[in-house]
Amino acid sequence: xxxxxxxxxxxRLQEGESSSLNCSYTVSGLRGLFxxxxxxxxxxxxxxxxxxxxxxxxxxxxxxxxxxxxxxxxITAPKPEDSATYLCAVQAGTGRRAxxxxxxxxxxxxx
Amino acid sequence: xxGVTQTPKFQVLKTGQSMTxxxxxxxNHEYMSxxxxxxxxxxxxxxYSVGAGITDQxxxxxxxxxxxxxxxxxxxxxxxxAPSQTSVYFCASSYDTTDTQYFGPGTRxxxx
Numbered sequence: 367x368x369x370x371x372x373x374x375x376x377x378r379l380q381e382g383e384s385s386s387l388n389c390s391y392t393v394s395g396l397r398g399l400f401x402x403x404x405x406x407x408x409x410x411x412x413x414x415x416x417x418x419x420x421x422x423x424x425x426x427x428x429x430x431x432x433x434x435x436x437x438x439x440x441i442t443a444p445k446p447e448d449s450a451t452y453l454c455a456v457q458a459g460t461g462r463r464a465x466x467x468x469x470x471x472x473x474x475x476x477x
Numbered sequence: 478x479x480g481v482t483q484t485p486k487f488q489v490l491k492t493g494q495s496m497t498x499x500x501x502x503x504x505n506h507e508y509m510s511x512x513x514x515x516x517x518x519x520x521x522x523x524x525y526s527v528g529a530g531i532t533d534q535x536x537x538x539x540x541x542x543x544x545x546x547x548x549x550x551x552x553x554x555x556x557x558x559a560p561s562q563t564s565v566y567f568c569a570s571s572y573d574t575t576d577t578q579y580f581g582p583g584t585r586x587x588x589x
Contacts, residue, residue, distance in 0.1 A: 370519065397575065409481075409567050409580035410520075453519070463574035464510065464535055467519030 368393040372454050372468035379444055379475050387439040387471045389454030397459040399437050401430050404451045404470070413452075444475045479503050481581035483568050489587045490558040498553040498584050500568030508571045509551040510578065513537065513564040520567060526551055527574060558588045 371390045379385055391399065398417050402410035414423045416432040423430050427448060429440040439452055451472045455465040484499045502509065510525035522535030526545040540562060542554040551570075555562060565585050569578040 400577065402580075407583075409582045412577055412579060415577055455519075463508075464522040464525060465512075465520070465578060467512075467521075469517055469519045 368456055368458055368466040370454055370456055370466055370468035372452075372471050374471060375469070376472040377474070379441075379473070381445060381475055381477050382443050384440070384442045384444070386441070387452055387454075387473070389437040389439070389468055390435060391437070391454075391456045392435075393456045393458050393466070395459035397457045397463070399432055400455045400457070400465065401437070401439055402453040402455065404453055410453055441473070444473075446475050446477050449473055449475045481568055481570050481579055483566075483581040483584050485584060486582070487585050489589065490555070491589050492559060494558050496555050496558065498555075498566055498568075498586070500551045500553065500581060501549050502551075502568075502570040502579075503549065504570065504572075504579075505548060506570035506572050506576075506579075507548065508574050508576070508578070509545065510535070510569050511541070511543065511551070511553045512567045512569065514567060514583075515564050523553065523566075555586075560588050562586065563588045 369392045373388045398415050401413040404410045414430040419434045427442050431438045451470040453470045455467045481502045507528045511523040512520040514520045524543040526532045532543050567583045568581040571578040
């Protein structure tokens, strides 16, 4: 059974204080690992897809990395507008191809 | 492009009532799916469709029905609402089963 565990559950940072969010996973044949951002009352917004260990992707202050067991979302010099819940999901290479989600990390960046 | 749209945004039902949550996309995506999101839990797959006329069950299908008569629309039907179905429901779509899934804004459902 595919599983995704995200840590920490919640994280409070000061503006400019860099940190990392963790996503540990077990999946039978990883097809892709996805990061989404979710604002309160909104649907998940796509950020990144990572396909293989060693891959990295960047977007503004965010950088996602992938190993065979986990992914990290690094946030460099965050701003208050980065406050959101960050969701990690994996997709297996076979079967339903559905996304298996973690429960998310709630990030708050204070000015 | 409007992307993925969902109606209604909010709904309150009494136990035993039925209703349909609407989902539409204008991106010509073949793959569509329904998830529910509950506090402290990740999004869980209810039903999905790989194309018009083809649907299948996800992780938590009990109490829900779907059909896919067109590429654009994928409604989710609650047959007899129960308090355990109180949740936020998201529809998602992608070009195919291997492409990135894009989510709608969600429907917040409360069953009393």
